[in-house]
Amino acid sequence: MKAIIRTKAGKEFSTMKVQEIEPSFPEKEQVQIKMTSSRINPVDMDLMKGFPTLKYKTPQIGGIDGAGVIIGLGAGVDNYNIGDEVFFYRKFTDIGTWAEKICISVHDIALIPENITVQQAGGIALPLLTAYEGLLSLKPKSGERILIHGAGGGVGFQAVQLADAMGLKVIANASERDIEKLKKVGVAHIINYKKEDFSVVLKDNVPDYIFDIIGKDTLIKSIELSPRKVVSVAFPDTTKMNKTGVQLPWYLKIMMQLMNRKFIKSAKKHQVELIGQVTGANGENLRAAAQLIENKSYFVPKSKTIRVSEIATQGLYKSDIGKVILF
Numbered sequence: 299m300k301a302i303i304r305t306k307a308g309k310e311f312s313t314m315k316v317q318e319i320e321p322s323f324p325e326k327e328q329v330q331i332k333m334t335s336s337r338i339n340p341v342d343m344d345l346m347k348g349f350p351t352l353k354y355k356t357p358q359i360g361g362i363d364g365a366g367v368i369i370g371l372g373a374g375v376d377n378y379n380i381g382d383e384v385f386f387y388r389k390f391t392d393i394g395t396w397a398e399k400i401c402i403s404v405h406d407i408a409l410i411p412e413n414i415t416v417q418q419a420g421g422i423a424l425p426l427l428t429a430y431e432g433l434l435s436l437k438p439k440s441g442e443r444i445l446i447h448g449a450g451g452g453v454g455f456q457a458v459q460l461a462d463a464m465g466l467k468v469i470a471n472a473s474e475r476d477i478e479k480l481k482k483v484g485v486a487h488i489i490n491y492k493k494e495d496f497s498v499v500l501k502d503n504v505p506d507y508i509f510d511i512i513g514k515d516t517l518i519k520s521i522e523l524s525p526r527k528v529v530s531v532a533f534p535d536t537t538k539m540n541k542t543g544v545q546l547p548w549y550l551k552i553m554m555q556l557m558n559r560k561f562i563k564s565a566k567k568h569q570v571e572l573i574g575q576v577t578g579a580n581g582e583n584l585r586a587a588a589q590l591i592e593n594k595s596y597f598v599p600k601s602k603t604i605r606v607s608e609i610a611t612q613g614l615y616k617s618d619i620g621k622v623i624l625f
């Protein structure tokens with residue numbers, strides 16, 4: 299079968315090659331999947347460049363999320379059937395979804411909601427799970443207001459629709475090219491981040507929560523607005539990294555804590571609860587998120603796609619992040 303393999307650590311995706319390898323077969327509590335699609339996420343590039351303490355397999359298949367159809371059941375799997383369409387996100391220690399057939403823990407998968415296709419599901423698995431876990435950590439109540447940065451992007455657009463399904467009033471801070479899409483899903487208040495400064499627009503009408511995916515100045519300004527809570531995917535909470543299966547070495551923990559210091563200091567000063575979102579493989583949360591989007595008004599973002607055969611001839615690049623690989 300064809301698989302997209304990390305041939306050695308590389309800047310960007312330069313060492314990823316399409317190769318023929320033997321498929322594996324499901325072990326206990328695993329299912330075998332015929333892959334349909336997988337998003338090229340920002341984290342894929344970081345992981346393929348090389349992550350300290352992560353032991354790479356030989357051959358090491360790329361990719362960490364995706365969707366497909368179950369074609370094999372390992373021992374102890376009794377809650378799924380051959381032919382079920384599922385989507386999933388894996389741990390860093392378990393990377394590998396960019397192959398025609400993969401085996402994956404049954405605990406990491408969720409059935410695909412009926413209103414989306416299996417191909418579409420492969421384009422939203424990690425963003426949906428991240429958005430769901432981020433929102434969940436805020437413990438929001440229906441009717442409260444939330445500002446979502448990067449609202450038209452992978453994680454942000456899922457957060458917008460999940461927040462709406464949770465009964466929250468959404469303010470979107472987004473790119474001009476995403477405004478129509480956000481209007482389509484009913485967002486009434488959209489801030490064009492290149493033309494307006496959210497911290498000025500909202501200073502007299504501060505939302506209850508902010509969902510940040512940008513970090514840096516955007517995170518600082520978000521804290522300074524003094525909402526009750528800020529959740530950020532760009533604030534790496536070292537105490538949660540075990541969700542990815544990776545144990546951070548001490549020097550990396552210290553580096554990350556130093557990076558986080560100014561955000562923690564500012565949150566303390568402005569009496570804001572600052573939450574770092576780290577997404578780990580979690581089939582249960584993915585199932586809960588899938589149930590929330592299982593409604594007629596859910597809108598699947600259109601993604602650019604790329605076929606494995608195209609990757610074989612032209613290679614994989616940073617500019618491919620955000621595209622969906624079709625198998």
Ligand SMILES: NC(=O)c1ccc[n+]([C@@H]2O[C@H](COP(=O)([O-])OP(=O)(O)OC[C@H]3O[C@@H](n4cnc5c(N)ncnc54)[C@H](OP(=O)(O)O)[C@@H]3O)[C@@H](O)[C@H]2O)c1
Pocket residue numbers: 339340341424425428447448449450451452453454471472473474475476491511512516530531532575576577578620
């Ligand atoms: N911690 C975790 O567990 C976790 C999990 C998943 C993802 N992440 C991280 O989350 C980040 C976003 O991932 P993604 O897949 O959603 O990326 P994405 O699809 O590229 O979305 C980012 C969006 O943010 C917009 N944007 C850029 N600067 C902005 C600003 N200053 N204000 C408002 N919007 C802005 C971009 O618009 P333009 O492109 O037009 O500028 C784009 O629409 C990545 O850094 C990723 O590594 C973390």
